[in-house]
Amino acid sequence: MTEIVQVKNPATGEVVDEIKRDTEAQINEKIEAGYTAFQTWKKTNAHKRSELLGKWSSLVREHKESIAEVMTKENGKPLAESRGEVDYAVSYIDWYAEEAKRLYGRIIPSHADDKQLEVTKHPVGLVAAITPWNFPAAMMTRKAAPALAAGCTFIVKPAEETPLTTIRLVELAHEAGIPEDVLQVVSTRGSIAGRLFTESKLINKITFTGSTPIGKTLIKSSADTVKSVTMELGGHAPLIVAEDANIDLAVQQTIVTKFRNAGQTCVCANRIIVHESIVDRFAEQLAAETKKLKVGNGLDESTVIGPVINKGAYEKIVEQIDDAIAKGAKVLAGGSYDVDDEKGYYFIHPTVLAKATDDMLIMHEETFGPVAPITSFSSLDEAIKIANDTPYGLAAYFFTNDYRTGTYLKDNLDYGIIGWNDGAVSAAHVPFGGMKESGLGREGGMEGIEAYLETKYVSIGSLLTE
Numbered sequence: 100m101t102e103i104v105q106v107k108n109p110a111t112g113e114v115v116d117e118i119k120r121d122t123e124a125q126i127n128e129k130i131e132a133g134y135t136a137f138q139t140w141k142k143t144n145a146h147k148r149s150e151l152l153g154k155w156s157s158l159v160r161e162h163k164e165s166i167a168e169v170m171t172k173e174n175g176k177p178l179a180e181s182r183g184e185v186d187y188a189v190s191y192i193d194w195y196a197e198e199a200k201r202l203y204g205r206i207i208p209s210h211a212d213d214k215q216l217e218v219t220k221h222p223v224g225l226v227a228a229i230t231p232w233n234f235p236a237a238m239m240t241r242k243a244a245p246a247l248a249a250g251c252t253f254i255v256k257p258a259e260e261t262p263l264t265t266i267r268l269v270e271l272a273h274e275a276g277i278p279e280d281v282l283q284v285v286s287t288r289g290s291i292a293g294r295l296f297t298e299s300k301l302i303n304k305i306t307f308t309g310s311t312p313i314g315k316t317l318i319k320s321s322a323d324t325v326k327s328v329t330m331e332l333g334g335h336a337p338l339i340v341a342e343d344a345n346i347d348l349a350v351q352q353t354i355v356t357k358f359r360n361a362g363q364t365c366v367c368a369n370r371i372i373v374h375e376s377i378v379d380r381f382a383e384q385l386a387a388e389t390k391k392l393k394v395g396n397g398l399d400e401s402t403v404i405g406p407v408i409n410k411g412a413y414e415k416i417v418e419q420i421d422d423a424i425a426k427g428a429k430v431l432a433g434g435s436y437d438v439d440d441e442k443g444y445y446f447i448h449p450t451v452l453a454k455a456t457d458d459m460l461i462m463h464e465e466t467f468g469p470v471a472p473i474t475s476f477s478s479l480d481e482a483i484k485i486a487n488d489t490p491y492g493l494a495a496y497f498f499t500n501d502y503r504t505g506t507y508l509k510d511n512l513d514y515g516i517i518g519w520n521d522g523a524v525s526a527a528h529v530p531f532g533g534m535k536e537s538g539l540g541r542e543g544g545m546e547g548i549e550a551y552l553e554t555k556y557v558s559i560g561s562l563l564t565e
């Protein structure tokens with residue numbers, strides 16, 4: 100029997116569309132087709148692959164407005180953010196269309212007169228991706244564009260909350276001339292995709308963006324077939340404001356990083372750690388700016404904060420807020436909700452909590468919502484200790500105009516991505532990824548295509564002496 104999944108607008112609970120789930124047999128057929136297509140795609144020359152990616156990027160740009168609207172309807176983010184995400188998604192396709200032409204090998208100076216030592220780069224094979232609901236366009240192109248550029252074929256399983264953006268992107272890729280079996284989408288539950296992808300001997304690489312517990316499961320189950328994995332997992336970003344920081348800039352950039360996508364990003368600041376001499380002033384200013392952020396349906400152009408994705412997300416965030424208040428946190432902004440369980444929408448007014456302490460859940464669990472807990476520190480070493488006291492190591496931010504303070508912080512924070520006086524750190528041409536339990540490998544930049552390449556070393560001997 101065909102299973103149908105309803106895609107609902109998280110701002111209204113209305114059904115946006117219905118999607119048929121693939122059966123396991125259909126998914127296995129797609130895996131086989133992707134494997135067969137790899138035999139040809141890997142031989143399609145780099146300039147041709149680059150040209151096809153370029154055409155894909157042009158089509159996505161041309162359809163920006165309709166893709167942004169679909170994204171807002173299925174994800175809830177404000178239209179301005181959806182448009183920004185389409186641009187962000189396109190920037191990955193553009194960057195890797197160029198990188199396709201730069202997959203150089205090298206000749207290594209030899210230790211012997213009769214040997215030539217050669218290193219060449221080769222696509223890893225068929226890649227399977229599991230992508231998240233929070234950035235349904237950019238997380239897909241951040242994986243697919245480098246994979247296709249490298250000569251890999253690609254199957255993506257989008258989140259069941261937000262499959263429509265991905266389906267549209269894949270249609271446009273086919274329209275651009277990328278063969279259907281080279282880039283495929285499957286519709287199924289995460290657990291089924293995880294099992295079929297990791298068990299398959301035809302798939303050589305798994306790339307995943309999502310939670311740390313699911314990432315660990317995928318890593319474990321990829322071990323039997325020794326698959327390469329790239330994992331973009333959870334984060335719990337600290338944001339440190341040093342004594343000498345420009346407070347206006349720190350407040351403005353905290354808003355940028357904390358409330359993007361209603362706080363539902365892996366790199367959102369989760370713990371605001373401010374020097375004790377300025378903490379009250381910073382908190383007051385942050386609260387005043389936060390109160391100006393308009394909450395509502397993302398289709399309304401004036402909305403800045405959309406709903407959170409679903410009831411589970413809402414409950415987790417409210418549990419953290421309640422726990423913090425019970426343990427002494429002071430609500431300076433927000434702390435209120437607009438919820439309809441029957442219709443199925445959940446809005447959380449952007450919230451600033453002062454006097455956060457180490458015993459609160461919010462200081463140790465990823466929040467994934469529009470809540471900014473503020474704590475204070477008296478010495479830089481204390482700030483670093485609080486910041487690093489987590490199994491996560493994705494993004495960290497700090498604000499200081501003192502070069503020595505900045506250098507000490509950047510050298511001692513155990514994070515893969517650091518923003519110094521900067522709350523908007525992501526871009527197609529830089530490496531994105533985390534240390535510790537925030538993941539394995541990097542996406543974006545030159546590192547992002549290396550993840551889809553194998554290295555072959557050839558030692559050529561007697562050829563040169565006979």
Ligand code: SIN
Pocket residue numbers: 233234237308331363364365366525531
């Ligand atoms: C994420 O939250 O997973 C991605 C955010 C980004 O690329 O900036």
